[in-house]
Amino acid sequence: MTTDQRKESWSTAEEEIMQATYRALLEYGYAGLSISRIADELGKSKAAIYHHYDTKDDLMITFLKFTVDRFEETIDTETGDEPVEDLKHAIEELLPLQRDEEQRRLQMVLVSLRSQAVTNETFREQFTQIDKQLAATIRSIVDRGIDEGTFRDIDSSRVAEHILATVNGAMYGRTTTDRHNTAAAARVSLVSYIDTELKRHS
Amino acid sequence: MTTDQRKESWSTAEEEIMQATYRALLEYGYAGLSISRIADELGKSKAAIYHHYDTKDDLMITFLKFTVDRFEETIDTETGDEPVEDLKHAIEELLPLQRDEEQRRLQMVLVSLRSQAVTNETFREQFTQIDKQLAATIRSIVDRGIDEGTFRDIDSSRVAEHILATVNGAMYGRTTTDRHNTAAAARVSLVSYIDTELKRHS
Numbered sequence: 001m002t003t004d005q006r007k008e009s010w011s012t013a014e015e016e017i018m019q020a021t022y023r024a025l026l027e028y029g030y031a032g033l034s035i036s037r038i039a040d041e042l043g044k045s046k047a048a049i050y051h052h053y054d055t056k057d058d059l060m061i062t063f064l065k066f067t068v069d070r071f072e073e074t075i076d077t078e079t080g081d082e083p084v085e086d087l088k089h090a091i092e093e094l095l096p097l098q099r100d101e102e103q104r105r106l107q108m109v110l111v112s113l114r115s116q117a118v119t120n121e122t123f124r125e126q127f128t129q130i131d132k133q134l135a136a137t138i139r140s141i142v143d144r145g146i147d148e149g150t151f152r153d154i155d156s157s158r159v160a161e162h163i164l165a166t167v168n169g170a171m172y173g174r175t176t177t178d179r180h181n182t183a184a185a186a187r188v189s190l191v192s193y194i195d196t197e198l199k200r201h202s
Numbered sequence: 203m204t205t206d207q208r209k210e211s212w213s214t215a216e217e218e219i220m221q222a223t224y225r226a227l228l229e230y231g232y233a234g235l236s237i238s239r240i241a242d243e244l245g246k247s248k249a250a251i252y253h254h255y256d257t258k259d260d261l262m263i264t265f266l267k268f269t270v271d272r273f274e275e276t277i278d279t280e281t282g283d284e285p286v287e288d289l290k291h292a293i294e295e296l297l298p299l300q301r302d303e304e305q306r307r308l309q310m311v312l313v314s315l316r317s318q319a320v321t322n323e324t325f326r327e328q329f330t331q332i333d334k335q336l337a338a339t340i341r342s343i344v345d346r347g348i349d350e351g352t353f354r355d356i357d358s359s360r361v362a363e364h365i366l367a368t369v370n371g372a373m374y375g376r377t378t379t380d381r382h383n384t385a386a387a388a389r390v391s392l393v394s395y396i397d398t399e400l401k402r403h404s
Contacts, residue, residue: 029321031233108320115317117378118310119231128379135384155391161384162368162391169371170363176319177330182337182363189357189364197399 010066017042017049018066021059026105030112035059061122067109068126074106077137083145087163087194090138094167097184099174111175131168135160142198151198159198166190212268219244219251220268223261228307232314237261263324269311270328276308279339285347289365289396292340296369299386301376313377333370337362344400353400361400368392 010018020041024033027041035056039046053059075093079086096103117124139160145151167190170183212220222244226235229243237258241248255261277295281288298305319325341362347353369392372385 026321029318031235031318032321033233112317112320114374114378115314116231116233118314119228119234124378124380128381131375131379131381131384135381158387158391158394161372161387162395165371165375165385165388166364166368167371168374169367169369172316172370172374173333173367176316176326177333178326179330179333179337182333183367185360185363186367189360192360193364193395193399197395 013048014052014062017052017059018063021063022067022105022109025063025109025112030116033060060116064113064123064126067106067113068130070106071110071130074103077134079137079141079144083141083148083150084194084199086141087138087145087198088191090141091163091167091187091190094134095170095183095187097187104175107171107175111172131164135164138163145198149200152200154198163190215250216254216264219254219261220265223265224269224307224311227265227311227314232318235262262318266315266325266328269308269315270332272308273312273332276305279336281339281343281346285343285350285352286396286401288343289340289347289400290393292343293365293369293389293392296336297372297385297389299389306377309373309377313374333366337366340365347400351402354402356400365392 017038021033021038024037024041028037033056035046035049038059039049042048049059053062077090077093079089099107113123114127117127135157139156142151142154142156142159146153146156166186170186173179174183219240223235223240226239226243230239235258237248237251240261241251244250251261255264279292279295281291301309315325316329319329337359341358344353344356344358344361348355348358368388372388375381376385
């Protein structure tokens, strides 16, 4: 995923704290996170963490950036020159039919962090930015399809929001319920929608 | 929303604790909730809460049921005999174009609670149940439309998951980002999809 945001570069010590926070969050949830538990995961003292971060809030803001970087690295929305295939590829990246364990854990962490956006402005800005970029990527593929005559002359913004809402909602559902096959069902229906409604029938 | 789950009946004291928890959650987020803060909102001592709930976890499980009851009360998916209109009505209930302040707050609380489902089995079961019921309601409307010949002979399960994912994702996005017009855009596209792809063109 291309982004204007500068990626952090992490020292070994910071990277280890981030990895420990990741594991602690998966084990205890966001509400159960504490510097003590992160220090336990790290196998070091709390002082080793406070050396880098003044407060838990500081640590969590850094952890948010760390996680978002990981998410952006996993998403490859590079486009080719076939709008239909590019759109399907973007959907596949955002909503794989099968998730490997690493993808599953990353989505668990993202859903935990994103819930903080309900009351925390910094988190909210970060997820606003992510969704804005994803919607823009999808819309630009649709616009190209319309220009080339592959897609009907539809409202590309609306279609982009529809696709983004569907992939986000399916990911959210799969991460917060035991309904494991529903994300794949939603995706198949979404792709069929692209094939039948978006494509110009000539 | 019709449901097989028995609604709790709440004593005045319990109802007041639930309302205080609701306000404290909106102010501090789930991770910032404590019995102290809920007691402050309640204007009573912590003992007044511990009289009813042994632990914060007990209180939160009860609060989950309280919030789900409120959600189910606000959703009217009673169906008529016009599948297209019934489907649009269900989508309108789940994803209003404009939310009033009470709907906005309820969704903030639901997103906060739902994030606990990532690591907490009780929360996970509850949200699994909610999504299962919503998907079944949507699917039954689509099935009726197919039987009556209003809809094409499509896979109603897939379409139901697509619609549910879109409304959940749009609600999630609107509650966790500053992108306020996107939910309406997604909904307009979803309704257009129903009109053009689902309906049999005679």
